[in-house]
Every structure is written in structure tokens, then in C-alpha cells.
Amino acid sequence: MRNSLLILCLSLLAFTSSAQIADSIMAKKIADEILTNGQAYENLRHLTKKIGPRLAGSTGMVKSEKWGLEMMQQAGADKSWLQQCMVPYWVRGGKDVAEYSIDNANGLRSADVIALGNSIGGKAKGKLIMVSSFEELDKRKDEVKGKVVFFNYKFNPTFTKTFMAYSDAVKYRGGGPSAAAKYGAVGAVIRSMSHGDNNHPHTGGTRYDEAYPKIPAVAIGLKDADLLADLIAAGKGLYMSIATHGYFKPDTIGHNVIGELRGTEFPDEIITIGGHLDSWDNCEGAHDDGAGCVQTIEILRAFKALDYKPKRTIRFVLFANEENGLRGGTKYAQEAKEKGEKHVFALESDAGGFTPRGFGFTVSKEQFEKIKNWQSVLAPYGGSELVMGGGGADIGPLNQTFGTPVAGLSPDSQRYFDLHHARNDTFEAVNKRELELGAVNMAILVYLVDKYGL
Amino acid sequence: MRNSLLILCLSLLAFTSSAQIADSIMAKKIADEILTNGQAYENLRHLTKKIGPRLAGSTGMVKSEKWGLEMMQQAGADKSWLQQCMVPYWVRGGKDVAEYSIDNANGLRSADVIALGNSIGGKAKGKLIMVSSFEELDKRKDEVKGKVVFFNYKFNPTFTKTFMAYSDAVKYRGGGPSAAAKYGAVGAVIRSMSHGDNNHPHTGGTRYDEAYPKIPAVAIGLKDADLLADLIAAGKGLYMSIATHGYFKPDTIGHNVIGELRGTEFPDEIITIGGHLDSWDNCEGAHDDGAGCVQTIEILRAFKALDYKPKRTIRFVLFANEENGLRGGTKYAQEAKEKGEKHVFALESDAGGFTPRGFGFTVSKEQFEKIKNWQSVLAPYGGSELVMGGGGADIGPLNQTFGTPVAGLSPDSQRYFDLHHARNDTFEAVNKRELELGAVNMAILVYLVDKYGL
Numbered sequence: 057m058r059n060s061l062l063i064l065c066l067s068l069l070a071f072t073s074s075a076q077i078a079d080s081i082m083a084k085k086i087a088d089e090i091l092t093n094g095q096a097y098e099n100l101r102h103l104t105k106k107i108g109p110r111l112a113g114s115t116g117m118v119k120s121e122k123w124g125l126e127m128m129q130q131a132g133a134d135k136s137w138l139q140q141c142m143v144p145y146w147v148r149g150g151k152d153v154a155e156y157s158i159d160n161a162n163g164l165r166s167a168d169v170i171a172l173g174n175s176i177g178g179k180a181k182g183k184l185i186m187v188s189s190f191e192e193l194d195k196r197k198d199e200v201k202g203k204v205v206f207f208n209y210k211f212n213p214t215f216t217k218t219f220m221a222y223s224d225a226v227k228y229r230g231g232g233p234s235a236a237a238k239y240g241a242v243g244a245v246i247r248s249m250s251h252g253d254n255n256h257p258h259t260g261g262t263r264y265d266e267a268y269p270k271i272p273a274v275a276i277g278l279k280d281a282d283l284l285a286d287l288i289a290a291g292k293g294l295y296m297s298i299a300t301h302g303y304f305k306p307d308t309i310g311h312n313v314i315g316e317l318r319g320t321e322f323p324d325e326i327i328t329i330g331g332h333l334d335s336w337d338n339c340e341g342a343h344d345d346g347a348g349c350v351q352t353i354e355i356l357r358a359f360k361a362l363d364y365k366p367k368r369t370i371r372f373v374l375f376a377n378e379e380n381g382l383r384g385g386t387k388y389a390q391e392a393k394e395k396g397e398k399h400v401f402a403l404e405s406d407a408g409g410f411t412p413r414g415f416g417f418t419v420s421k422e423q424f425e426k427i428k429n430w431q432s433v434l435a436p437y438g439g440s441e442l443v444m445g446g447g448g449a450d451i452g453p454l455n456q457t458f459g460t461p462v463a464g465l466s467p468d469s470q471r472y473f474d475l476h477h478a479r480n481d482t483f484e485a486v487n488k489r490e491l492e493l494g495a496v497n498m499a500i501l502v503y504l505v506d507k508y509g510l
Numbered sequence: 511m512r513n514s515l516l517i518l519c520l521s522l523l524a525f526t527s528s529a530q531i532a533d534s535i536m537a538k539k540i541a542d543e544i545l546t547n548g549q550a551y552e553n554l555r556h557l558t559k560k561i562g563p564r565l566a567g568s569t570g571m572v573k574s575e576k577w578g579l580e581m582m583q584q585a586g587a588d589k590s591w592l593q594q595c596m597v598p599y600w601v602r603g604g605k606d607v608a609e610y611s612i613d614n615a616n617g618l619r620s621a622d623v624i625a626l627g628n629s630i631g632g633k634a635k636g637k638l639i640m641v642s643s644f645e646e647l648d649k650r651k652d653e654v655k656g657k658v659v660f661f662n663y664k665f666n667p668t669f670t671k672t673f674m675a676y677s678d679a680v681k682y683r684g685g686g687p688s689a690a691a692k693y694g695a696v697g698a699v700i701r702s703m704s705h706g707d708n709n710h711p712h713t714g715g716t717r718y719d720e721a722y723p724k725i726p727a728v729a730i731g732l733k734d735a736d737l738l739a740d741l742i743a744a745g746k747g748l749y750m751s752i753a754t755h756g757y758f759k760p761d762t763i764g765h766n767v768i769g770e771l772r773g774t775e776f777p778d779e780i781i782t783i784g785g786h787l788d789s790w791d792n793c794e795g796a797h798d799d800g801a802g803c804v805q806t807i808e809i810l811r812a813f814k815a816l817d818y819k820p821k822r823t824i825r826f827v828l829f830a831n832e833e834n835g836l837r838g839g840t841k842y843a844q845e846a847k848e849k850g851e852k853h854v855f856a857l858e859s860d861a862g863g864f865t866p867r868g869f870g871f872t873v874s875k876e877q878f879e880k881i882k883n884w885q886s887v888l889a890p891y892g893g894s895e896l897v898m899g900g901g902g903a904d905i906g907p908l909n910q911t912f913g914t915p916v917a918g919l920s921p922d923s924q925r926y927f928d929l930h931h932a933r934n935d936t937f938e939a940v941n942k943r944e945l946e947l948g949a950v951n952m953a954i955l956v957y958l959v960d961k962y963g964l
Binding site: 091214216251411437470 | 541545672707
């Protein structure tokens, strides 16, 4: 260890300032601690395998909050607490089913579907009409009444960063059901937000427009979606029946889980690191966002293990209810405002526990120029792609309330939408070192912000 | 498509030359073609699932050569052929077994092991002595006679790039058995070259020193290795018996599979792109190196689909026998020398089909300066980490023979040693888009070398 630090030190001497050398040495200490003694992977195993799904309101939510608080204490927080907030409580209510017949022939085939989050329970039956866009739906509006609309808009494979394909397509999940209901559709089937080589349907929140009837809405696996499209292209008439069971219970009590390291020089300046603790009900939520939670806890653990005493107060937060309400992030900013807190930076990991590539920042130009100077400190650990634009859903309210500079970890995105909101978002899909390196880069960035401010 | 090209074009105008814009437009065309119409993933499915393991000499080797030639023809090579070379023919010969007892008690436990490649068949039985290094072995040389030596040298987790941990540890696989035999050991057990969270043993070539007896040698899975270490640390006496069955048949005929696109301006200047077609016998060889083979074929397919007419002659090569002889790469360079060919650049993909991060180059300083100018063209596709040092085993002989500049694709390395040379190196461990993006970056680099020379 000492030798490798020495070599690092000497090799850096040639082209960096002494401050950068000190930062690189601290970065190496952080990395060595996390890569050698890291607990993130075993913590994720517990969260996914022993607790499992943890949608807002569920028993999994309650168990995970209790676990999270214990983890903050174990990791060495100076102080840890639960911050209460009311959360929505949507339940799936049963097994979602879609069956179809071809040209009214006997015999039903079943498709692999899952109701969209927040959707109602109900039954819908009718001829299936496939559209590839809202524009096509509008053109064919006279055909829609009494039918089930199948939105078959595909992920665009030419976006190198897959979140762009998601942003491009997700409007059909959010707005497709009501767009179809507007023209009299009785049900909606949405092509899953994925490009994975499997048939797992991907859930995720939808939003009904109160102006139109609420209709049952499901996501369908890609192989079934392609099969339906092929049948329709071959001139077959498809009749689809859908059964869903979703409903809302009254709002219930949920919590943000918070651990804190008190700042030694500027204790009133708060840096927040976080992920969200809730997950959809149909999966272990390993990448989304168990990864962000265990990385957050890991950074606390590593800072304590290295006896790092931050200048500023660092809060480690597992946010409640990101998936279908954002009540945790909203509450966090609201209470901060009420208490007159000063939030100087916030960082979220909510893009999967994959190998880190960099960070996206919502900061001023001057702040970004300062941040770019840290690129060489991050580079050895893979997180050196620093770009403007980014943050995280849960820290968005901080940015909106205070103008707090925010950032999001940008892991490699190629595998994320193979499993996002689907049953295969499991612990097994996470690689230990990729997960740890995400925590390494986040910890280094937070160390730099704490040391230099923004 | 046209819109996205236009936007790309306009956004680049601000800070790049017109040549760079033209290159970025061509890069986008290459990427769109591969990400939209790519065949690499389905070709890999065939190679791994229909053909499977393909160690030099095996029937899998013969089948894969036939398939490779057909692929070159289908992908549109101007010319394709098999280049014959003699290859070693090692066979495992049976199921490798290791069993141990504790403190001579009744009852044997079995450990998950696999004989090292090129190792002999035989039985060995003796007390197990664990060492963590060659230095410890030397110190304890008087204890070794008649025993089975267990080299328990661990991957160093603090190397961010895992190939450095492999380079650091692999000497025990290569030289451990003979180092133990030197002091009278009857067998050797090597901790697998891995840091994976599983118990799969990882094979790979070993080299006997002819000065000492050849002893049976196996790799052991990490969980079993840790269990043995724990037992020894607890003061238990372990007795190990090993049975292996490996032997060499006479050398046999193998082939490099070659496809060619003839250059339009400088047909005598040859650029080589390749991977190796052989794999170890215990796995599908999906990442090692099916990925490199299907990427090589994909680049040919994409160039033809785009009607790209290279200035220089481009050879697409699936090399024979990388794993235990390098006879394919050796033959390729030897014949090139005999024929007086001019090899101006060679690129290999043999580090897995993971998301690309960049390339490593063995080139002159002047050439590297030229290459670094291309960074912005590669960056949108993830392959912009350009470093000195690198290449590939199969193109090494070209570099040694002609001084040909060589490069190797550097994919993200975190997952590679979870599965390298182990039974879990399967098709399922490869992500379609990660594989394709490797091909995208390689194709762009070759396009640039072809256009500008080196």
C-alpha cells in the first residue's frame, strides 16, 4: 500500500500541483478502503434478498426504513433519524393478465404483461389497434372507440446513452392510457420501456388525465410486443382482453432515512448524498435504487473508517417514494426551507449500480469550471466524464427550493433498461466492483466539494 | 436520422474542423448501422450455443472455422480463405477431481477444481501446504516434499483496472506447479485468477519447467479456496487428493479464418482487425473471445452495408490457438513476412465484449499524437480513453516482425475476471449493446487509420 501510494505520488509530481497530489492521495485512500473493505455489495444482498420489493406503503417499505436506520448507525453516523412524510399507497392487487385471440378463432394466447404503476384495476376487452406514435393515434382516432390500443413505440437504438431513448419513449407509458381513453379506448397496452433481449414486462408510473375515463393499462414484454406487431402486419385481427387489479389505499406514513456527519468548520453548510429506498413491487429493486442506497451508506462507512472529518455537514439520505410520488424528496426540501438550512450541494445515485463513467451537473458555469479541474483526480476510478445537465429526482426539490447545485452519478447505461422496473432487476444483476466503483467516485467528488466548496 | 445528423453537424461546427465534422458524420453512420442492424449478438449466440467450446484440435475448432469462413462470405468479404497452421491438441481427458479430509478424519469433501490447461493427467495425494507467494514457498521449501502445494495468492482489489490484478497474480498459474515440484511437491492447487462472487474454477495455460517433475495441477474456486484457508488458519491439517486426466495428442491442422476488403488507393498496405476463434474447453468462450470474433465480422458487415470502400486493404482475421500456443498469430506474421506484405496497423479485441472505454496502443510517440486527435470522434461512443501500451496476443507477432503499430480494444474490465476461462463465460453474460458498441469504436478507429494512415 505505501509503495503504491509512493509510486502514485511520484508519477503525479511531474504534472500536477501539490494540492492535486494531496487530493489524488486522498482519492486513492478512499478507493482502497471501498475496494478492499467495502460493505455495499453485502448490504445490497440483504436489502434485495431479505427485504425485497419496497414500494411506498408496503411492509417492505417499513422493513427497509428500519434496516436503513440501523445501517446509518452501524456505518458510524454522528446522528441518524427518520424524517416522516405521507406517501401514496398503491397496490397491484393481483396478477395482471392479458389474453388475445387471432381472427376470433377459439383459443386464447396469453401475453406477458404487468399493470402500470398507479393504474386502476378493471377488465377491458376489444379489438387490438396498434399505433406507433401519438400522431398515428390522432390520425386514426375514429377507429379507436371500444378497442384496446397498443402503443408500440420502440426504443431508438442509435442513442448511445440509453437514458435518451428512455426520455424519448416514456411519454407513452405516462400519457398513453389517457390519450387512448380520449378517443374511447377501453384499455391500453404499452410496449415496455426497454431494449432488452427478453420478454419481461417493465412497469413504471402512468398518469391519468382526469378529463377522460381511467382505463386498465399494462406494459407488455418486447417479444410479445413484436409477436403482436408481426401478427397485425400479417393482416390478422387480434382481440385482446386485459384484467388488472390496482387501487390506492389511503396515504400512509413513510420516512426518509437520514444519517449525518457533522461539519467541523462550516457545520451549517450541508452536503446531501442519496438514493431512493423505495422500489417497484415486481422486483428486488437492486439497480433501481438499492444500489444508490448502499453506495450512500458505503460512503459514510468509508469516511468513518478513514477517520475523515468533513469541513461541512454531510447528510446521507435514503429517500422515500421516488417511484410514484416523490414525497420524500419534496419533504426533505420543504423541511430544510422551514428550518432555514443552507444546502450547498447534493448528489444522487439513481441510474443503476453499473461501472461509473462520470457525473452530470446542474450548476452554474463558474461552478462547472471549478468542478472540471477535478477531472484528473476522478479519472483513475472511471468517473471523469463531467457534463452539464443532471442531478436526481429526489434532490430536484432542493435545487428548485434553494438553487442548490446538484449532480447525479452517471454509470454506464447500456444494461439499465434491460431490467429497469422489471422482475430481473435483481441482486444477481449487480457486479460487486462496478457497484463499489460508483461509491468510490461519489465519495471522491463529495470529498472535493467538502474541501473546496462550490 | 437526417435530423439527428444535422443536429450533430451543427453542434460540432462550433469547435471542430471540417475534416473532423466529416469524420464525426461517418462515425455516426457506422454507429447507427451497427446499433440498428447489428448481427454480432446473433452471431455470438450461434457460435456459443450451436458450436460451443473450441479449443485447438477439438471438433469445436473445426466447426467454428467452417462457420467463420461462411460468416466472412456472408458479411461480404471480397475474398476469404483459411490459412493453415499446425496447432497443439491438448485434451482434458475426464473430470478433474480434488477431495480433502480434515485432520485425517473419515469423510472426504470435494472442492470445485479444474485442471490447468496443458497440464498432465495423474493422481497426487498428500498433506496440503498453503503459501501466499513464491517467497513464502522458498522460505518453507523444506516442508514441501511429498505434499500438495496450495498457492493462495489473491487478486489485488485496489487495481482499478482488473487486468493489472491478473498480470500480478497469473505467475502462480503459469509457474506455480513447477515451482512446487522443484521442492518435491506431488501436486499443485492454484487459487483461481478471479475476484468473482462465485465458486467457479478458472482454467488457463500453465507451463511446466522441464527441469522438474510434471505434477498434476488444478485451479480451485474462490469459495473453496477461502474455506481451505480458513481451515488451515484454524489449525486444521488438510490432506488433499487430486486426479487429473490431461494429455497432448499429436499436433493437428488448424486455421486462421481470413476475410479481406481490397484497398482502392493503397491495396498493398494492410490493416488487420481480429479476435481469436479458439476458447478453453470448459466454457462457451463468449467474452473470451467469441466477442472479438463477432465484432470483427460485424465491422466487415457494416463497412459493406455502408458501401465503404477502404483506401487500404483491410483484413478481418479470426485467429487460431491463442489460448495455448499462439500458433495462429505466429503463422499470420510469418506468412506475411514470406510474402513481403506491408502491415500498417493491427487491432485486436480480446478483453471481453463489455462496454468500450478506449484503446491501448503500441505505436511511436508521433503516431500516438496523431491518434489522440481522433479522441473527439470516438468520444460519443464511449471509446475515448486512448493510452500508450496495448495490443493483443495474436497481433503481437506482427508488431515483433514488422514493427507494425498495434492496438487493443479496452472494454470496461470489472466483470471480465468473474468469468474468464470459467464455465460462466456464456452467451448470457454478454450484453447486446455493449458488444455492439465495442464493434462501433473499433470500426471508427479503423476508418480513421484507413483514411489518414499512421
